[in-house]
Amino acid sequence: MTEEIRRAGGNATPVVADATAAADVKRLFDAAAERAGAPVLVVYNAGNNRFRPLLEMDDAFFEDLWRLCCFGGFLTGREAARRMLPAGGTLVFTGATASIRARPPFTAFASAKAALRALAHGMAREFGPQGLHVGHVIIDGGIDGARLNRRFPQFKEARGEDGMLGIEAIADAYWHLHTQHRSAWTLELDLRPFKEAF
Amino acid sequence: MTEEIRRAGGNATPVVADATAAADVKRLFDAAAERAGAPVLVVYNAGNNRFRPLLEMDDAFFEDLWRLCCFGGFLTGREAARRMLPAGGTLVFTGATASIRARPPFTAFASAKAALRALAHGMAREFGPQGLHVGHVIIDGGIDGARLNRRFPQFKEARGEDGMLGIEAIADAYWHLHTQHRSAWTLELDLRPFKEAF
Amino acid sequence: MTEEIRRAGGNATPVVADATAAADVKRLFDAAAERAGAPVLVVYNAGNNRFRPLLEMDDAFFEDLWRLCCFGGFLTGREAARRMLPAGGTLVFTGATASIRARPPFTAFASAKAALRALAHGMAREFGPQGLHVGHVIIDGGIDGARLNRRFPQFKEARGEDGMLGIEAIADAYWHLHTQHRSAWTLELDLRPFKEAF
Amino acid sequence: MTEEIRRAGGNATPVVADATAAADVKRLFDAAAERAGAPVLVVYNAGNNRFRPLLEMDDAFFEDLWRLCCFGGFLTGREAARRMLPAGGTLVFTGATASIRARPPFTAFASAKAALRALAHGMAREFGPQGLHVGHVIIDGGIDGARLNRRFPQFKEARGEDGMLGIEAIADAYWHLHTQHRSAWTLELDLRPFKEAF
Numbered sequence: 001m002t003e004e005i006r007r008a009g010g011n012a013t014p015v016v017a018d019a020t021a022a023a024d025v026k027r028l029f030d031a032a033a034e035r036a037g038a039p040v041l042v043v044y045n046a047g048n049n050r051f052r053p054l055l056e057m058d059d060a061f062f063e064d065l066w067r068l069c070c071f072g073g074f075l076t077g078r079e080a081a082r083r084m085l086p087a088g089g090t091l092v093f094t095g096a097t098a099s100i101r102a103r104p105p106f107t108a109f110a111s112a113k114a115a116l117r118a119l120a121h122g123m124a125r126e127f128g129p130q131g132l133h134v135g136h137v138i139i140d141g142g143i144d145g146a147r148l149n150r151r152f153p154q155f156k157e158a159r160g161e162d163g164m165l166g167i168e169a170i171a172d173a174y175w176h177l178h179t180q181h182r183s184a185w186t187l188e189l190d191l192r193p194f195k196e197a198f
Numbered sequence: 199m200t201e202e203i204r205r206a207g208g209n210a211t212p213v214v215a216d217a218t219a220a221a222d223v224k225r226l227f228d229a230a231a232e233r234a235g236a237p238v239l240v241v242y243n244a245g246n247n248r249f250r251p252l253l254e255m256d257d258a259f260f261e262d263l264w265r266l267c268c269f270g271g272f273l274t275g276r277e278a279a280r281r282m283l284p285a286g287g288t289l290v291f292t293g294a295t296a297s298i299r300a301r302p303p304f305t306a307f308a309s310a311k312a313a314l315r316a317l318a319h320g321m322a323r324e325f326g327p328q329g330l331h332v333g334h335v336i337i338d339g340g341i342d343g344a345r346l347n348r349r350f351p352q353f354k355e356a357r358g359e360d361g362m363l364g365i366e367a368i369a370d371a372y373w374h375l376h377t378q379h380r381s382a383w384t385l386e387l388d389l390r391p392f393k394e395a396f
Numbered sequence: 397m398t399e400e401i402r403r404a405g406g407n408a409t410p411v412v413a414d415a416t417a418a419a420d421v422k423r424l425f426d427a428a429a430e431r432a433g434a435p436v437l438v439v440y441n442a443g444n445n446r447f448r449p450l451l452e453m454d455d456a457f458f459e460d461l462w463r464l465c466c467f468g469g470f471l472t473g474r475e476a477a478r479r480m481l482p483a484g485g486t487l488v489f490t491g492a493t494a495s496i497r498a499r500p501p502f503t504a505f506a507s508a509k510a511a512l513r514a515l516a517h518g519m520a521r522e523f524g525p526q527g528l529h530v531g532h533v534i535i536d537g538g539i540d541g542a543r544l545n546r547r548f549p550q551f552k553e554a555r556g557e558d559g560m561l562g563i564e565a566i567a568d569a570y571w572h573l574h575t576q577h578r579s580a581w582t583l584e585l586d587l588r589p590f591k592e593a594f
Numbered sequence: 595m596t597e598e599i600r601r602a603g604g605n606a607t608p609v610v611a612d613a614t615a616a617a618d619v620k621r622l623f624d625a626a627a628e629r630a631g632a633p634v635l636v637v638y639n640a641g642n643n644r645f646r647p648l649l650e651m652d653d654a655f656f657e658d659l660w661r662l663c664c665f666g667g668f669l670t671g672r673e674a675a676r677r678m679l680p681a682g683g684t685l686v687f688t689g690a691t692a693s694i695r696a697r698p699p700f701t702a703f704a705s706a707k708a709a710l711r712a713l714a715h716g717m718a719r720e721f722g723p724q725g726l727h728v729g730h731v732i733i734d735g736g737i738d739g740a741r742l743n744r745r746f747p748q749f750k751e752a753r754g755e756d757g758m759l760g761i762e763a764i765a766d767a768y769w770h771l772h773t774q775h776r777s778a779w780t781l782e783l784d785l786r787p788f789k790e791a792f
Contacts, residue, residue, distance in 0.1 A: 022653050054720055055676060059616050062668050066660060070705065074656050082649060098712075107716025111664065115709035118692075122701025126648055129393045144381065162381040169382035176374045182392040183342065183360040184367035189387035194380040195327045220455050252522055253478060257418050260470050264462060268507065272458050280451060296514075305518025309466065313511035316494075320503025324450055525789045540777065558777040565778035572770045578788040579738065579756040580763035585783035590776040591723045 088131030286329030484527030
């Protein structure tokens with residue numbers, strides 16, 4: 001991906017870090033600061049959707065989902081805000097259908113995503129008046145990217161044309177959040193394919 | 199406003215109509231069709247915020263708010279959909295804080311706005327798969343326009359810089375909805391000044 | 397039903413009234429007052445669930461549902477509050493799944509029920525501190541009563557034991573609302589059969 | 595408290611356990627089983643409301659709140675369900691205003707409480723059809739108990755008569771959940787003093 005960005009005239013540096021480890025998250029932001037100064041747009045997009053009947057969830061299964069979906073978002077949001085204030089900027093968290101609806105066997109995932117959403121709402125209320133725009137985007141549907149298409153190659157065809165969320169289309173929405181005038185900021189929006197049942 | 203649009207190189211024709219009268223709404227869409235063909239972007243923006251203690255509301259007060267905020271939206275949405283399908287397009291309804299929170303003395307307004315919101319959600323689910331993008335925008339704050347500024351001239355100063363929603367900023371969000379790729383449509387987003395407490 | 401109540405040692409007087417006509421609603425409350433004084437528990441339970449694709453809804457279809465589901469609730473709530481304040485009492489509105497989720501072909505019904513719900517929430521905030529307990533009960537499922545069982549006799553069997561909401565079980569919840577101590581009042585609760593998918 | 599219950603003719607055994615440690619929670623349920631067999635009503639009521647500006651939250655502050663408010667609920671709910679199924683019973687989680695509204699400086703608490711609420715909703719959907727009634731009670735206001743009254747002795751007087759949630763009144767609602775007929779179960783209800791602004 002770095003290569004792709006560069007070929008298109010952009011500039012990118014990949015940094016490998018564990019989003020759930022505070023030291024790693026700090027190191028990531030420090031590395032970014034060295035190359036490009038304070039961040040202006042930060043997206044927390046981690047969060048694997050895993051599922052299991054509740055009685056078969058061991059402690060680690062439940063905790064790990066929270067750690068990845070929510071705690072990493074807390075670490076990232078806190079470190080981002082520390083570096084972005086008072087200049088301001090945009091901080092977006094990626095949500096899911098499960099953020100607002102808990103359905104088995106996704107209960108642990110839904111719990112973690114609901115925790116992330118509340119975190120985003122609280123940060124929006126706290127940091128907005130200081131000039132930091134916090135957004136939360138609810139992705140409702142399958143994303144037309146390498147991960148899903150590799151694991152479920154038949155899914156894309158079954159969905160039909162534009163039946164999965166296009167990555168560029170998602171990026172457009174995030175970019176719109178980033179470019180909104182501060183007199184009319186959006187905290188939350190949902191994104192889904194036009195043909196999605198919901 | 200028509201003059202302004204024309205001076206800027208655009209094209210606009212004002213039509214006076216009663217949004218709560220089915221015949222008027224049909225006439226409006228027919229007039230638009232004559233000049234410009236089927237609509238591609240329709241916004242239902244009517245809805246005066248009026249308030250009163252509940253025991254002082256007479257029947258007409260409660261009904262009129264529903265008629266303007268919700269029934270006009272039904273008429274407009276239905277006539278728009280009849281003309282926009284199957285080609286598709288965008289249909290946006292303007293909501294308010296009251297759409298999701300009913301506080302006295304705004305109970306009648308909140309009831310009407312909640313009715314409009316449910317209408318928009320139902321239409322989104324029904325028409326989305328047919329290619330018509332239905333959106334609902336929750337405006338949470340005072341709009342920096344002629345109406346509010348004339349009635350409460352001191353409000354703008356009290357709010358400070360960018361403390362009221364800019365009209366162009368609102369339009370940007372509506373335009374973003376209209377230009378979204380159909381693989382990632384938004385049904386609902388909120389808009390508020392960065393300094394708004396909520 | 398009156399007979400049943402009397403045989404059980406109770407006392408009941410049926411009054412026929414059009415819930416959507418202000419004069420009728422007033423007459424109803426006056427008749428009740430003559431027999432029994434000011435009301436202490438009032439339930440607004442009207443609201444037929446009708447459905448239709450949106451493009452086939454004529455104006456009257458959309459308006460009639462609002463008139464029955466919401467406007468009648470406004471008239472009833474207002475007349476009840478006028479007679480119950482300042483002594484206090486309980487006023488309960490019956491909601492439905494559609495109150496919080498608008499799905500075609502139930503869009504008109506959902507719009508009307510969302511309007512009723514907002515009305516109930518606004519009244520709760522306005523009248524609660526004056527001693528009038530306003531509640532809103534979301535019935536999520538089929539009710540095991542004469543209406544549904546006559547129209548869809550096969551439904552009850554298909555649902556299995558306790559798969560439809562028992563009328564006494566619903567009444568228990570309403571009674572619980574009525575008997576709550578004012579230091580811990582419930583505004584909203586949902587009711588559904590244990591086996592209902594939601 | 596044990597003494598009080600015994601004097602009133604009841605039977606109670608206190609067990610000290612760390613709700614956030616799986617082994618302790620298991621031990622607690624085993625101890626209860628020894629004395630009284632499988633549980634029929636379990637309430638998860640832990641969860642201290644602590645607050646802090648987000649930039650001053652260290653990792654442990656954020657994590658500890660989740661561990662107490664949500665993870666302990668997961669452990670308790672899982673161990674309870676293992677022992678209550680297939681006989682059934684009632685499992686209630688205590689929520690707060692913050693469960694549905696994240697306001698600084700309560701962001702960490704709100705995130706944890708939102709996570710608990712989603713857990714409760716997911717468990718309700720998973721276990722309900724198996725006969726286990728899961729409920730979530732949103733407590734919106736100050737509780738008239740020893741903890742709050744000791745820390746803020748002036749609060750009770752400032753609130754006035756019945757301005758704080760009575761503990762017996764709360765218990766009544768939990769008991770109502772437990773005694774509901776399975777054809778009409780409540781998943782969620784809110785409780786607040788009649789004079790609470792919300």
